[in-house]
Amino acid sequence: MASRMFIRSMASAAKSVKPPVQLFGLEGTYASALYSAAAKDSSIEAAGRSLKSVTSLLGADAKVGEIIANPALSFEDRKFVVETLSSKTVGDKSVTNLLNVLAENNRLNLLPSVISQFQVLEDAHNGIVEAVITSSKPLESKYLRKIQSAISGSTFVGEGKTLKLVNKINPEILGGLIVEVGDRTVDLSVSGKITKYNQILSEAI
Numbered sequence: 001m002a003s004r005m006f007i008r009s010m011a012s013a014a015k016s017v018k019p020p021v022q023l024f025g026l027e028g029t030y031a032s033a034l035y036s037a038a039a040k041d042s043s044i045e046a047a048g049r050s051l052k053s054v055t056s057l058l059g060a061d062a063k064v065g066e067i068i069a070n071p072a073l074s075f076e077d078r079k080f081v082v083e084t085l086s087s088k089t090v091g092d093k094s095v096t097n098l099l100n101v102l103a104e105n106n107r108l109n110l111l112p113s114v115i116s117q118f119q120v121l122e123d124a125h126n127g128i129v130e131a132v133i134t135s136s137k138p139l140e141s142k143y144l145r146k147i148q149s150a151i152s153g154s155t156f157v158g159e160g161k162t163l164k165l166v167n168k169i170n171p172e173i174l175g176g177l178i179v180e181v182g183d184r185t186v187d188l189s190v191s192g193k194i195t196k197y198n199q200i201l202s203e204a205i
Helices: 002-014 025-041 044-060 062-068 075-088 093-104 108-125 141-152 190-204
Strands: 128-135 162-169 176-181 184-189
Touching (some): 025 093, 025 108, 044 062, 044 075, 044 093, 044 108, 062 075, 062 108, 075 093, 075 108, 093 108, 141 162, 141 176, 184 190
Parallel strands (some): 128 162
Antiparallel strands (some): 128 176, 176 184
């Protein structure tokens, strides 16, 4: 019942509220639906605060994370998990409805990813553009400031937007950087260059 109500609410909200960016995958679908419902029933900010409290709870209690990741949970167990999350966090109507839908569809394991995808929508709603900088080891703050300055002045970030920089670590790129802003990617990594050179060599042979 809650699932049908949530879906109807999504459909109604989607007619007037369109997410600021397009997301893909099942997690993106749930996050976009939540965005539309929150804009109609409460507010994007209220839903964001509720999800942050859920994230804090998951981070504080590893057992909760293990439980929601278990696909073998019975429906009654999943329902109990949702009730527990709702009672111990900052509740928001649209977020509670989302949790119920995830429980009914046995998709609670997607919750962390849905929260992450909703953050993308909330940032876009607030005029924040996220740039993910992948490096082989953590970058010093002075280099991050230089990168932020360079990206902020580029066409990657629209006028009046605020840039948020995230430094992800991946030793497999060997060196250099991979810069991702929205759907744009600039691969300046050593591994990327090696791959490109290998392609050129294979085409030449």
